[in-house]
Amino acid sequence: MKYIIILGDGMADEPIPELGGKTPLQAAPKPEIDWLASHxxxxxxxxxxxxxxxxxxxxxxxxxxxxxxxxxxxxxSLEAASMGVHIDDGEMAMRCNLITIEDGRIxxxxxxQISSEEAAVLIGFLQKKLGGNGINFFPGVSYRHLLKMxxxxxxxxxxxxxxxxxxxxxxxxVRPENEEGKETAERLNALIIKSMELLDGHPVNVAxxxxxxxxxNSIWLWSPGYRPKMQTLAExxxxxxxxxxxxxxxxxxxxxxxxxxxxxxxxxxTGLYDTNYEGxxxxxxxxxxxxxxxxxxxxxxxxxxxxxxxxxxxTTIRYLNDRIVRPVLEAxxxxxxxxxxxxxxxxxxxxxxxxxxxxxxxxTIYRTNGTGDGVMQFDEFSAKAGSYGxxxxxxxxxxxxxxx
Numbered sequence: 001m002k003y004i005i006i007l008g009d010g011m012a013d014e015p016i017p018e019l020g021g022k023t024p025l026q027a028a029p030k031p032e033i034d035w036l037a038s039h040x041x042x043x044x045x046x047x048x049x050x051x052x053x054x055x056x057x058x059x060x061x062x063x064x065x066x067x068x069x070x071x072x073x074x075x076x077s078l079e080a081a082s083m084g085v086h087i088d089d090g091e092m093a094m095r096c097n098l099i100t101i102e103d104g105r106i107x108x109x110x111x112x113q114i115s116s117e118e119a120a121v122l123i124g125f126l127q128k129k130l131g132g133n134g135i136n137f138f139p140g141v142s143y144r145h146l147l148k149m150x151x152x153x154x155x156x157x158x159x160x161x162x163x164x165x166x167x168x169x170x171x172x173x174v175r176p177e178n179e180e181g182k183e184t185a186e187r188l189n190a191l192i193i194k195s196m197e198l199l200d201g202h203p204v205n206v207a208x209x210x211x212x213x214x215x216x217n218s219i220w221l222w223s224p225g226y227r228p229k230m231q232t233l234a235e236x237x238x239x240x241x242x243x244x245x246x247x248x249x250x251x252x253x254x255x256x257x258x259x260x261x262x263x264x265x266x267x268x269x270t271g272l273y274d275t276n277y278e279g280x281x282x283x284x285x286x287x288x289x290x291x292x293x294x295x296x297x298x299x300x301x302x303x304x305x306x307x308x309x310x311x312x313x314x315t316t317i318r319y320l321n322d323r324i325v326r327p328v329l330e331a332x333x334x335x336x337x338x339x340x341x342x343x344x345x346x347x348x349x350x351x352x353x354x355x356x357x358x359x360x361x362x363x364t365i366y367r368t369n370g371t372g373d374g375v376m377q378f379d380e381f382s383a384k385a386g387s388y389g390x391x392x393x394x395x396x397x398x399x400x401x402x403x404x
Contacts, residue, residue, distance in 0.1 A: 001239065001367075002335075003401065004284060004294040004328065005342045007063070008320050009056060009249075010302025010349030012361045012380055016310045024301070024310060024351075025362070025379040028317035032325040033343055033364075037378040040341075040366030043388025045396050047346055048358040055160065055356060056302070057223070059346035060255055064295070065237075065397035066230065074154065074225020075251055079146055082253035082263060085138050087227040092152030092184075094224040096137060096145040098122060098216035099161050101196065106169050109161035109306065110143040112214025113272065118204050119143060122216055129198050130191055140250045142271060147191075147221055155181035156188065158222035162306050163355045174221065188221045195219040232260025233293065239401045243293030246283050248275055252297045261295060262287075271299040273316050277323035284324075285331040288339070298324065305349030313351060338369045342400050343378065360390060365400055 011025060019027040047059035049068050057075045061068060076093035080086070087093050098111035098119055111119070116139075123139040131137055134150030159172040173189045176182040196218045199205060205215035233240045245256025248269035256263055264283050268276030275298070284296045298320055304313035325343065332339045344363035347356045362383030364375075373387035388399065 002288055002292055002337055002339045003239070003342075004288055004296060004339065005063070005344075005400070006320075006325060006328065007060070007295070007297045008301050008317065008343070008345050009297060009299045010305045010347060010356070011317060011320075011345035012348035012359070013305065013313065014348070014350045014352060016351060018310050019314070023380055024313040024317055026381070028314045028321070030317055030321035030325075030378065032329050033321050034377040036325070036329070036341060036343055036366040037364040037382070038376045039372045040364045040370065041373045041388055042362065042364045042375040042378070042383045042386025044360040044383050044386070044390045045344065045363045046360045046390065046392035049393060053160070053356075054347045054358040055223070056249075056346055057251055057255070060252060060297075062393045063344070063346060063396055064233065064255065064259055065394040067394070071228050071230045072225070073228040075223035076146055076148075077225045077228055078254035078258065079140065079144070079250040080138075080148070080254065081257040082250040083138055083140060083146060085146060085148065087148065089227075090151060092149045092154055092224050092226060094147050094149070094152075094158070095222050096123075096147040097161055097220040097222070098143045098145065099218050099220045100214040100216065101169055101218045104168050104170070106161055106164055106167055106172075106220075108165065108214060109220070110303075111216025112208065113303075114143050114208075114216045116141050118208070119145065119216065121204050122199060122202060125202065126195060126198065126219065130194060135191070141248060143216070144250060145219075146250075147219075149184070149187070152187075152224065153181045153184040154224045154226060156185045156224060158224065160222055160355075161220045165306075165354055169218070192219055192221060228258060230258040232258075234260050237397070237401050240293045242291040243295070244287040244291055245295045245297070246280055246287070247297035247299070249297065249299050252295075256295060261293070262291075272303055273300045273312060273319065275300060277319055278327075281324050281327040284328055288331070289335070296324070296328075301345070302349045305351050306354050308351045308354045310351045332368065338367065340368075340400060341366045348380075363388075363396065
């Protein structure tokens with residue numbers, strides 16, 4: 001048996017008036033995904049353990065079966081693994097977004113969906129101006145970057161910028177969790193404020209403003225942690241001897257690296273609706289022919305949810321169906337070996353609130369040697385009638401790999 005998980009980040013949602021009271025999953029034409037649901041078994045999955053915020057880092061680790069209280073060390077440390085940035089003892093890593101602040105309020109979490117090329121220039125500029133004394137900036141993809149701090153203390157309270165769109169940024173600056181985190185919080189806030197001074201008027205932002213685009217005029221620092229200690233999937237599950245992760249997002253690739261999966265780079269993968277779907281599908285098919293396990297991640301639906309754009313979210317789901325699931329399913333049908341395919345989101349990103357929630361998400365597991373459970377389409381409500389019922393955390397990967 002071979003295994004492939006196709007994850008549409010943030011696909012789940014709530015009924016939206018503009019879509020006739022349907023969710024994007026209900027509104028989107030997705031015949032292949034619905035076919036998988038009607039020929040597979042379905043259920044709802046709680047991906048966010050109690051006490052954790054509903055971030056992609058939490059949900060994807062849970063989907064892969066990890067015990068969050070034992071392994072989670074912040075988002076930055078996971079992304080560092082993808083970027084090839086080593087975290088030494090005594091070092092802390094954290095996510096460094098490029099964001100847009102307008103009239104003192106966080107306008108968006110993405111610097112207006114800044115390109116990787118533009119962002120690399122800004123991050124290089126900040127490294128030159130603010131780096132040193134144990135502080136280092138590393139460029140990533142689009143707005144997602146990394147800060148590494150020597151001697152940093154993770155006992156600080158930070159806020160994901162996508163959770164507070166429209167709020168005064170001052171309300172969400174870094175706060176110490178205890179006395180130990182006080183100095184770190186002060187240093188991080190000083191970097192944020194100084195970045196505003198430096199990025200305001202930078203040629204990249206001048207050009208973006210002239211083109212009518214939002215400017216990336218501040219960094220935002222969040223989700224700190226140290227180097228995590230995680231077992232690989234192969235160490236936990238005998239079904240997985242080899243595997244790959246395919247994603248445009250450093251966070252997901254980093255999780256894959258710690259999970260022992262080979263990261264596959266796909267040219268033109270952006271993490272947005274214009275990503276190279278066909279290239280990702282080809283990479284997944286080739287990996288599945290050679291390896292036991294493939295984790296294929298698509299970010300586009302999550303970004304559409306953060307932008308509050310229901311029509312775009314429907315489009316991203318349609319693209320996922322037509323340009324990912326359809327070719328993967330066609331390739332699987334031609335294989336001699338049995339294959340299990342799972343399709344699911346990691347968490348909801350409702351367009352109405354433009355951030356993540358912790359509600360359970362629908363999932364389907366189709367096996368070429370299996371039977372269906374009577375569910376006829378894939379969405380948040382149909383999945384409730386599935387034979388798996390409501391499960392949580394590690395139960396998903398155990399069921400998926402059981403081959404039953």
